[in-house]
Amino acid sequence: MLTRRTIIGAAAAAPALLGFGRAGALTSERLFSFGVASGDPTPNGVVLWTRLAARPLAGDGGMGAARVPVRWEIYDDDSGRHLVRAGDAVAEPAWGHSVHVEVSGLQSGRPYWYRFIAGGEASAIGRTRTAPARHALPERLRFCFGSCQKYEDGQFGAWANTVAEDPDLIVFLGDYIYEEDPSVGTPRVHLNPAPVDLDGYRVRYATYRLDPLLQAAHAVAPWIVTWDDHEVINDYADLADQHNSDPAVMARRRAAAYQAYYEFMPLRAYSRPHGPDMRLYRTLDWGRLAQFQVLDDRQYRSPRGCQSHVRGEMSVSVVKDCPDLHDPKASILGMPQEKWLLDTLSGTKARWNILTQQTQITPYPRRDPAHPDGPADMQTVDTWQGYQASRNRIFARWQDANVSNPLVIGGDIHAFVASDISYRGKALAPCFVGGSITTQAGDKLLVQNTADLPAYRFARNDVRGYGRIDVTPTQCDVAFRALRNPLDARTEAYDLTKYVVEDRRPRMQAA
Ligand SMILES: [Fe+2]
Known part of the structure; x- marks a missing residue:
């Protein structure tokens, strides 16, 4: 049972709880104002991340054109006494003085602690973890x-409560930032206009990443991210x-947005962007227990179905069914990524195969919001409903390859x-x-629509929060964790509902 005291303690003091804070004043608010992060663990390594910024809300982080040497250190205990690895990196101005260190040679399946040193300052301490050995269960x-x-x-x-869950991993499934203009009268307000260039997106990410609770979540465990x-x-x-809009303009905007995303995320060089292209889809293994198949459903998707594509004309997002939605040539992943996923599903040896993707994949016909009492004969073209052949190829592969x-x-x-x-x-x-x-929430008819669909076991969109899954060889324990008050940074999370999924029994059961 979480108490308000433990949540506040875990969130506000996360770096201190993780070590060096007790040993001395080694943390800094200046160069390391974005904190630290880690991600994409393997059995022998992990990515360590930071971004130097003397002025975090400036496009260049106040760092100018200098190349800045950064030392990184890894410890095998939280006391900061046993240095196990260290090395030197360079924070490059071309990449916003971000640092992505791909450490290898570590032991599998255990925690490590790390920090950075630059300009005579030391970062906060982060905790990370390597994945278990390839054949471990x-x-x-x-x-x-x-x-x-x-x-x-x-x-x-939500992030303070996530820290208190002491997770091995944190998975983020998209909408890390929102790109819109600042609002009026909201609990917090974006600090810059809607970004369209690299500096704009950097400032938008900086706005989010200066939040101490988000920083604490990045410092407590490695993250797996997609957008x-x-x-x-x-x-x-x-x-x-x-x-x-003009695709050339969109390509420039996408290149800026992807670069800022890479600069702020603990990703490998594999994901370093090249102009408007960035490889984000990948797998991550947790021994033989689980494989995360991480998808990118935006970068390569086919055009929206059931509409014209006239330059400058607003697209339609909810439509009556039409043949485009079932077109076998259409793909929400793009054919190369889809082939990669299908091949991956044919080859996986993991007991649990976790499709790590952005939205809801279960079929969801809906009512017309203008006619809430009418039939549920409308389709959303922006989700898997708009790419049903693509979705069916994944379902068929699960079935035909007998994916575990x-x-x-x-x-x-x-x-x-x-x-x-x-x-x-x-x-x-x-x-x-x-x-x-x-x-x-946006879908006012979610509860009404899903009430008629036997596949849907639970649907609520009047609360905010996150999910927690404990994966074991015999079952997954799933909890939806809702917040008592999303406007309060010190709020408690509680179990909104819980399910158990047993090995080789695909239907969930109420816990
Ligand atoms: Fe969203």
Whole structure:
């Protein structure tokens, strides 16, 4: 049972709890104002991240054109006495003085502590973890997953509670920032106009990353990240924005947004962007226990179905069914990524196969918001509903390759939704959409629409929060963790509902 005291302690004092804070005043508010992070663990390594910024809300971070040497250190205990690895990196102005160190040669399946030193200053201490050995079957993996953290809609109390869960991993499923102009009268307000260039996106990420609760979550465990649309612009598809703007303009904007994303995330060189292209889809293994298949559903998707694509004309997001939505040539992932995923699913040896993606994948026909009492014969073209052949190819591969325990996690819809995925009349996998960190709900008919659909076991979008899953060889324990007050940074999380998924039983059971 969490108390307000433990949450405040865990969040506000996370770096100190992790070590060196007790030993001396080694933390700094200046060069390391964005804190530290780690990500993408393997059995022998992890990415360590920081970004130097003397003036964090300046586009160049106040660092000018200097190349800055940065030392990194890894310790095998939280007391800071046993240095196990150290090295030197350079913070480059071309990459916003971000640092991405790909450490290798570590022991598998254990925690490490790390910090950076630059300009005579030391960063806060972060805790990270390597993945278990390739053939190990660990007793438990605890991960929390979240999405949709609109700064203007509330405080990041979800992250304070995530820290208190002591997770092995944190998975973020998209909408890390929102790109819109500042609002009026919201609990918090974006600090710069809607970004369109690199400096604009850097300032937008900086606004979010200066939040101490978000920093604490990055410092407590390695993250696995993917993006959705708002990291660039609402509802984009490849190089088409909602207004069908000039694709060349969109490409420049996407290049700026992707670079800022890379600069702020603990990603490997594998994901370093090249202009408007950035490879984000990948797998991460947790021994033989679990594999995360991380998808990018934005960068390569086919054009929106059932509409014209006239330059400058607003696209339609909810339509009556039409053949485009079933077009076998259309893909939400793009064909190369889709082939990679299908091959991955054919080859996986993991007991749990966690499809780590942005939104809800379970079929969701909906009512016309203008006619809430009418039939549920409308389709959203921006989700998997708009790319149904693409979705069916994944379901078919789960079934035909006899993939062990597929399980889907998602975000995007600002709702807690638990649903059973079936295909060709057989139950296949559970899908858990884990709420939103702060962003307010948009679908007023969610509860009404899902009430008629037997696949849907739970749907609420009047609360904010995150998901927590304890994965063991025999079952997954899933909790939807809701916040009592998303406007209060010190709020408590509570169990909104819980499910158990047993090994080789694809239908979830109420816990
Ligand atoms: Fe969102």
